[in-house]
Amino acid sequence: MTPDLGDLYQEVILDHNRQPRNFGALPGANRRAEGFNPLCGDRVTVQLEMQDGVVQDIRFQGSGCAISKASASMMTESLKGRTREHAEEMFREFHRLLTGVAGAPDAAALGKLVVFGGVREFPVRVKCATLAWHTLRSALENAPDIATTE
Amino acid sequence: MTAPADLRASTPRGGAVARGAKTAFDVKSVRGDFPILHQAVFGRPLVYLDNAATAQKPRAVIDALTGYYARDNANIHRGLHQLSERATAAYEETRSKVRRFLNAALDREIVFVRGTTEAINLVAQSYGRTHLGPGDEVLITTMEHHSNIVPWQILCGEKGARLRVAPIGDDGELLLDEFEALLGPRTRLLSVVHVSNALGTINPVKRLVEMAHRRNIPVLLDGAQAAPHLKVDVRDLDCDFYALSGHKLFGPTGIGVLYGRERLLEAMPPWQGGGDMIASVSFEKTTYNRLPYRFEAGTPHIAGVIGLGAALDYLESIDRDGCIAHEDDVLAYATRTIAALPRVRLVGTARRKTGILSFVVDGVHPHDIGTILDRQGIAIRAGHHCTQPLMDRFGVPATARASFALYNTREEVDALAAGVRRVLEVFRA
Numbered sequence: 001m002t003p004d005l006g007d008l009y010q011e012v013i014l015d016h017n018r019q020p021r022n023f024g025a026l027p028g029a030n031r032r033a034e035g036f037n038p039l040c041g042d043r044v045t046v047q048l049e050m051q052d053g054v055v056q057d058i059r060f061q062g063s064g065c066a067i068s069k070a071s072a073s074m075m076t077e078s079l080k081g082r083t084r085e086h087a088e089e090m091f092r093e094f095h096r097l098l099t100g101v102a103g104a105p106d107a108a109a110l111g112k113l114v115v116f117g118g119v120r121e122f123p124v125r126v127k128c129a130t131l132a133w134h135t136l137r138s139a140l141e142n143a144p145d146i147a148t149t150e
Numbered sequence: 151m152t153a154p155a156d157l158r159a160s161t162p163r164g165g166a167v168a169r170g171a172k173t174a175f176d177v178k179s180v181r182g183d184f185p186i187l188h189q190a191v192f193g194r195p196l197v198y199l200d201n202a203a204t205a206q207k208p209r210a211v212i213d214a215l216t217g218y219y220a221r222d223n224a225n226i227h228r229g230l231h232q233l234s235e236r237a238t239a240a241y242e243e244t245r246s247k248v249r250r251f252l253n254a255a256l257d258r259e260i261v262f263v264r265g266t267t268e269a270i271n272l273v274a275q276s277y278g279r280t281h282l283g284p285g286d287e288v289l290i291t292t293m294e295h296h297s298n299i300v301p302w303q304i305l306c307g308e309k310g311a312r313l314r315v316a317p318i319g320d321d322g323e324l325l326l327d328e329f330e331a332l333l334g335p336r337t338r339l340l341s342v343v344h345v346s347n348a349l350g351t352i353n354p355v356k357r358l359v360e361m362a363h364r365r366n367i368p369v370l371l372d373g374a375q376a377a378p379h380l381k382v383d384v385r386d387l388d389c390d391f392y393a394l395s396g397h398k399l400f401g402p403t404g405i406g407v408l409y410g411r412e413r414l415l416e417a418m419p420p421w422q423g424g425g426d427m428i429a430s431v432s433f434e435k436t437t438y439n440r441l442p443y444r445f446e447a448g449t450p451h452i453a454g455v456i457g458l459g460a461a462l463d464y465l466e467s468i469d470r471d472g473c474i475a476h477e478d479d480v481l482a483y484a485t486r487t488i489a490a491l492p493r494v495r496l497v498g499t500a501r502r503k504t505g506i507l508s509f510v511v512d513g514v515h516p517h518d519i520g521t522i523l524d525r526q527g528i529a530i531r532a533g534h535h536c537t538q539p540l541m542d543r544f545g546v547p548a549t550a551r552a553s554f555a556l557y558n559t560r561e562e563v564d565a566l567a568a569g570v571r572r573v574l575e576v577f578r579a
């Protein structure tokens with residue numbers, strides 16, 4: 001495998017693509033948002049069960065490429081039990097990781113999500129990785145609109 | 151099921167055309183005419199298989215553009231000076247070239263527009279608005295490009311008219327009985343794609359036109375993907391409108407053609423107002439210019455038209471019979487080669503196809519296929535190809551699409567196959 005493709009399609013990402021975690025409808029959800037990437041037509045729905053500002057449970061549904069699916073899957077894993085503030089902080093760091101904008105990301109805060117660092121070398125794929133996060137943000141805000149990556 | 155006459159009408163270009171003194175089609179020499187092909191991408195030779203999105207330009211087209219700007223640039227139809235005369239002549243000569251390319255009867259049936267999209271919008275806004283009322287219908291098919299869907303939705307919304315959609319089979323062929331049944335007493339226009347950009351299907355358009363005309367329904371054909379591969383003869387097809395894009399035909403972007411039957415164009419109101427489209431203007435009354443200028447308001451894309459003329463000259467200069475045989479061979483080879491790969495499924499297996507191979511790989515999203523191929527220097531398109539309803543019909547969110555032009559080769563198909571094998575490797579599929 002050429003090194004750069006390997007950077008993008010890391011084993012962990014392929015694994016989450018094959019077997020996404022927390023995939024499906026969340027019956028007890030009290031927040032929900034849909035995300036849409038107009039460039040490629042990918043769609044994702046994120047559902048949350050929030051209690052006292054803490055993510056009790058989170059699930060996603062939708063179709064998309066390996067990057068967007070793995071990103072959604074790993075996002076749900078890393079957010080369970082976290083506060084809303086924490087989730088927003090993670091999105092900021094994640095965005096930094098993918099774009100290099102506003103300085104180096106805080107690797108400790110990102111945890112496993114650092115595997116998405118390779119996406120930076122594939123600028124057209126950045127939006128695939130951030131779709132689920134944009135959708136999460138609008139679910140947290142309970143914005144009725146469809147979140148887009150634009 | 152396909153009548154012989156119909157086969158002739160939209161056979162890959164060839165037939166009698168190549169009888170002149172042209173040298174036999176030689177893909178190597180043709181590749182030499184396209185400077186962009188000779189480059190490396192990510193350290194590999196570029197394999198350009200995104201021709202349905204836009205085709206590359208031969209040197210002759212690039213030279214015509216720079217030559218025009220370097221020597222002849224002036225506005226047309228209004229200068230008394232030498233440069234304007236030259237620019238006007240080159241512009242109008244291209245109109246005649248387009249007329250010959252489409253075998254239309256009259257130069258004034260050729261309207262220059264921005265592209266296929268604008269051509270369809272022109273017909274919708276001008277012809278459509280004057281001929282549709284509440285309860286009337288426009289018929290399209292499941293395999294239309296968004297540009298042959300949305301203009302009709304806008305029109306139907308405005309007029310209280312109804313958009314009907316003719317279904318297709320699993321192979322990507324129109325279901326002709328269902329199609330015919332949808333041509334009803336309220337159908338005011340049939341608008342159908344000649345060659346599908348997502349499937350490669352060549353529709354039996356001559357037959358469709360016959361069916362529609364039997365009921366006095368005019369027909370628009372979207373020729374964006376047909377013009378680069380087939381010999382198009384609008385009089386033989388007997389269609390009323392034909393739309394194409396210059397940039398898919400080895401010409402510049404931003405220029406296209408609407409062919410319209412004189413009788414229909416003559417009765418159509420202008421759709422954009424401005425300079426060039428008028429005969430005289432006073433604040434009380436404006437008289438519109440004659441055809442085709444009535445539909446060419448404002449300063450047009452003069453350089454684009456001249457570049458398109460150079461592209462048509464280029465196509466004229468090559469042996470079309472040989473070219474078509476070559477294109478058919480490459481597509482047939484690609485179909486066999488790609489279909490034989492594990493976990494690959496072709497989308498669009500009509501009996502008559504040209505230029506396009508759409509496929510999906512089990513367990514791998516088309517965008518990932520696109521990225522992995524790109525890193526091997528292979529350019530394809532991955533997505534819905536502006537045909538979302540068609541993707542829904544096939545139950546896929548997207549496909550990977552390799553689309554071929556006259557300069558592609560079997561070796562490039564081999565590179566594509568190796569690339570797809572790499573995709574399977576990366577995904578351990």
Ligand SMILES: Cc1ncc(COP(=O)(O)O)c(C=O)c1O
Nearest residue numbers: 265266267295297347372374395
């Ligand atoms: C079948 C078909 N129709 C219409 C169009 C629109 O052409 P353009 O974008 O050049 O106006 C395309 C191009 O993608 C096409 O393939």
